Amino acid sequence: MRRAVCPGSFDPITNGHLDIIARASKLYDVVHVAVMINQSKQGLFTVDERMALIREVTSDYGNVVVESHHGLLVDFCKERDIPAIVKGLRAVSDFDYELQMAQMNNGLSGVETLFVPTNPTYSFLSSSLVKEVAAWGGDVSHLLPEPVHRALAGRLAERG
Template sequence: MNAPESEEPPLLRRAVCPGSFDPVTNGHLDIIARASRLYDVVHVAVMINKSKQGLFTVDERIDLLREVTAEYGNVEVESFHGLLVDFCKDRGIPAIVKGLRAVSDFDYELQMAQMNNGLSGVETLFVPTNPTYSFLSSSLVKEVAAWGGDVSHLVPPAVLDALTERLARG
């Protein structure tokens, strides 16, 4: 028995990993890598917050993320502003993947997940952070690096280079 010639292609399983990624850390990459093994396409959405001055511009963060996620092959990086659920709706993304470092993260993220689901039906999947990165945040990396501390084990080499260069310029 032959398959019909006009067979529909299978639907791609899509998810989004949102964040500010200023800068991207090994903790972020751990969550993105794990999501990339579970989904056909992972959208990394860099949040634009016009009221907040980042260390890196949104375009720089996108470039760094593209560089450090290139090996996964199924990660698409772009920016967004406004509601994450609108980003998801525009792209047919039914799931948000978020890393949880501690119970304190869960309290906030649960409220966001329930709001997002109530607004649009988008599901949120929580991934426990690798214990190696449970303390890690972009803010902490920036602060330690600004004071001359070694963050080479906390960020990918390309990010370390960009961070070192940016902080040297003052």
Template sequence: MNRGTRPDPARPHREEPNLRRAVCPGSFDPVTNGHLDIIARASRLYDTVYVAVMVNKSKQGLFSIEERIDLIEQVTADLDNVQVESFHGLLVDFCKQREIPAIVKGLRAVSDFDYELQMAQMNIGLSGVETLFVPTNPAYSFLSSSLVKEVAQWGGDISHLVPPQVLDALNAKLRQQ
């Protein structure tokens, strides 16, 4: 896999047509053990799993897009079929450019389902891209990047919620503030 490369999003990818491809999208600010659980599970089901790091110019993240990509690449290094990229715009356009027929999303609670179902219906209506929902491991059902950042900012122990590389990066980032 071409780990660490940042393909030109305007140029369509052409991969072998028989490969099963999916994307796990998100902001990953920062990536948590819950995210990694979904990514790892998707990597067992698909030949290539793209982790698409969302670029949202209206939101200021704690980590830059490049830092998020680097952290995700570090913590997925043992998953040979995972490729990490950023995207700006509609996820279905990201999927079309790379001929990705499926989006994999983790669901923590029923409240996630309401929003994600609307998005899934919009995505299939716009482009025919399917969305597969994966129930989150119960150990991570409460976990979100926002909650991790908040607990860390108040000095709480998040070592069991994020990989060690992310813990180190998060602590370093918070010391800078």
């Protein structure tokens, strides 16, 4: 079985993330979406909330498994016998950082990283930018799956 992982914080998952996951799901038998836990960052959504939203918006794919992980991504891959990491690249600036990570991951464990160019529609998109624009009242509905937009609007209203 061909297996890969799409890692990230997904706080929240955007249409850009979803595009990369969807494309990976066509190339691999099983795609693990790894919600990486960074204890030093306070997310807008809890890890469990992020995982639930990802499960909801990827449910039609049929071959996506959503999990969380605290620690090195290569350890996640080793534990599940996953030989490939799939990462989206938005711009050349992403490549510099991601190449270093790919080389480190390969050196640590032999895991390969495949870079997928982001759909130009989403080349500027990041979770941080979406949260910032939404917090200032900007319309981000076209940048997020509908259930995620609803959850984001609700969370921002709570913090009001």
